[in-house]
Amino acid sequence: MGRLAILGALHEEIADLLAAMDPGAVVHRIAMRDFHVGTLWGTPCVIALSRIGKVAAAATASIVIQQFKVSRVIFTGLAGGLHADVAVGDVVVASALMQHDMDARPLFGQYEIPLLARAQFDTDAALSARLRESAEEFLESHAPALGGRAALRPRPRVHCGLIATGDVFVNDNDEAQKLRLRLPEALCLEMEGGATAQVCHEFGIPFAVLRVISDRADHAAKVDFTDFLVNVARVYTAGILAPLLRPGVLPDA
Template identity: 50%
Template sequence: MSRIAIVSAMHQELRALLPALDKHQSATFAGRTFHIGTMEGQPVVMTLSGIGKVAAATTATLLLQEIDVQRIVFTGAAGGLGPGVRVGDVVVARELLQHDMDASPLFPRFEVPLTGRSRFPTDPDLSAALASAALHCLQHAAERIGETHLADFGIDSPLLHQGLVVSGDRFVATAAESEALRAALPDALAVEMEGAALAQVCADFGRPFAVIRTVSDRADDSAHVDFNRFIVDVASVYTREILATWMSGAVE
């Protein structure tokens, strides 16, 4: 059975996932601890990537070379960009793009030099399975997270979105920045700091991957408000429940 990597950008998410890991062993490469075991009977490795594109690319390369995982799922939070993408919603990426990649005039803006492309597609089957699990969990968000926690963050009837997610080495936290991204990339649903780097590495290795993000803010001037509490009370719970639902085969 092929091993699945579950990669978290933040400590809080990894801490929420580790109790679900059975037959736990660990290995260390390049200063990173890889937690190896099973979840819902499936072989997995969980690890912390750290924040940013270089950290994500290094982690993905180690997973593929040193541990030989066959699939990678990246989890975490993101800022909402698209219309109707609200705090508490979940975005499953279908494409990833580096919004801060600009080697013009040598190459078109956003294109990764020498690859001929700017958008890197996720694995369709893996993404569809995670989307089904996410939709199931969102339909039961109140009982899994608690109505009080949802109300604290203004979350009501959270939705699932699928499409373009953009990445860059900058925490987008002003209305001006998010408006500029929407103008340049009108189909972008969300912005984060790691996914497109993971996508480029997985494309180089020819390995399937998926990226699933909980929307923590609208990537504007309120983006810093209660961010850490949101990760603990909402995003980490979503991630744990979605992955468990997917791995258990509870939904098709």
């Protein structure tokens, strides 16, 4: 099995993964980023902090693909819930991603990526299915304990569907409602996944995106996001990925 890349936009989202890497991991400094190369729960990995936004995520994804020859990419972190069925504490595994702030009309259709003739990028079905299974098992066994640390509803759920990416942190009720009307199928909003998806598509690299809902993209988003980032994000990420990275669990790339 080839090397897996795990990317996150904020340190707290990957902190427990870095701490769990086997001794001997090597850090490579490239383009103002640290790439941690080693073994995580039996799987060869490179873990990196992408930083926030589409350009930062695209640059990081390009580096792990070209410099570290990864065979697949997982992007993980928090997101703002958009769909009515998605609540704080839920997990969203992307089936596809799109960039809600891409608009090159009239040269191209709204949301269409110029010269690629597509607005959405599908994730790798097998990798996403394993992520979903692991997330469901994690919530089943750990959600009651997490409920005391964050305002989670009694039974958080796992969703699979469209994730919308844009270079804006949505924390306004009116703006969130506009996006719901424009993108009725979108489950959540974030700032990196769609760019990572485009890069992986262009390089032919299988990828998956895992997001934990920290807020509802409304006026309380800043407070909810910060609390969730500090207290819950790292627990979700490590808890969901640990069983997945045991030898023989991930499907072959």
